[in-house]
Amino acid sequence: MRYILAVAALTLQLAACGGGGSGPTDAAPTSSSITVSNTGSSSGSSGTAASGSSTGPAVNINAAVVPGGMVQFSFSFSADVGSSFSAASVVVFGGTKAPSVVRVDATHYTLNVTPNSGATTVASSVAANSFTDATGNPNSTGASSNFSLSDSSGIMQIVNGRSLTWHDEFTSNGLPDSTKWGYDTYRNSAGWYNGELEYYADARLINSSVTSGVLSITAKRESTAGFADNGGQAFTSARMITLNTHPFTYGFLEVRAMLPCSLGTWPAIWMLGTLTDNTGTTSNAWPAWGEIDLMEQKGTASSDKQSILGTVHTMVSGGAGTSQNYSVPDACTAFHNYQLTWTNSALQIGVDGVVYNTYSKPAGADTTTWPFDQPQYLLLNVAVGGTLGGPVPAAFTQSTTMQVQHVRLYQ
Secondary structure (H helix, E strand, O other): OEOOOOOOOOOOOOOEOOOOOOOOOOOOOOOOOOOOOEEOOOOOOOEEEOOEEEOOOOEEEEEEEEOOOEEEEEEEEOOOOHHHOOHHHEEEEOEEEOOOOEEEEOOEEEEEEEEOOOOOEEEEEEOOOOOEOOOOOEOOOOEEEEEEOEOOOOOEOEEOOEEEEEEEOOOOOEOOOOOOOEEOOOOOOOOOHHHEOEEEOOOOOOOEEEEOOEEEEEEEEOOOOOOOOOOOOOEEEOEEEOOOOOOEOOEEEEEEEEOOOOOOEEEEEEEEEOOOEOOOOOOOEOOOOOEEEEEEOOOOOHHHHHEEEEEEEOOOOOOOOEEEEEEOOOOOOOOEEEEEEEOOOEEEEEEOOEEEEEEEOOOOOOOOOOOOOOOEEEEEEEEEEHHHHOOOOOOOOOEEEEEEEEEEEEO
């Protein structure tokens, strides 16, 4: 929102959006793993060695998602197999294997596999006689591992060559998870930017709640006299943020949401640089560290509720930003995936897999045109009135809600 100051089967097998405001990279991404272990064999036929016949080493295979959009297969052997085990020993289905295995220790190796585009499963197998122990005994049986790229809830662990590093599926009823979400209440007493009319409540169920896998951010007409930091507002709402929980740099972000139909509302899914200073008195004042609006929706006319805006704000573009409108006729009656692909050279804003606004890093860019090599944090909010919300109809006497089914970040 504008912030205005001035695998195949195994055959062996975004200032202030909805209200101005201000404003990292997560440490090593979590592996978000699904582990599948298949024992190659518990016993095997005899192998031939120099001193006679004996049973060769067995192997177990496990798999997990690792950063970089890859599946890592781990091979555990019952004996030291030395250099006899290599990438050539492994057959892969549904992906492309790295050129070499990594030896972890005497009996453990790993091999990374990049899934094929559109694959839902990746598999690996090791055949009998494909490696030997230190005395030359070949393994006598094979092993295989079939790995699903979605977990038991159906959540894809790898998308567009990136691994799932942070997400919220809103599975616990009540207030949103406080380890993932905070609240921005900074301007409640002074009043929010852009002529907005809402008071943003801190962890208040009426304004932000989770029920049956859906987060509801609700704007409600009510007196705010009971709040010590009120500014005389006649509406409450919530402005949820990840500033102190999960700022990040680069990745593919998806927020699945259904927007409010009520006129006079300004819902937004957007991002701000963590270095942004809301006071307006320093060089870090908005939009010095950038703003990325994955979705803003106007509220002046009924037709506004059938389209959205995707916008990028920098010091050069200011309040107007680099913006595109996109038609989503059922935005307030159906869920859609609002998406951002952020790299070190471009920002791509899209809906349901369709990119409709691309902002490329300008030649000779500096922070005035490309502040997007620094961490940003996510904001979800519903503003009332203001520049894009427009007049609030007298008929708006109760409440209206933006619903969110999931937030997923892949890096």
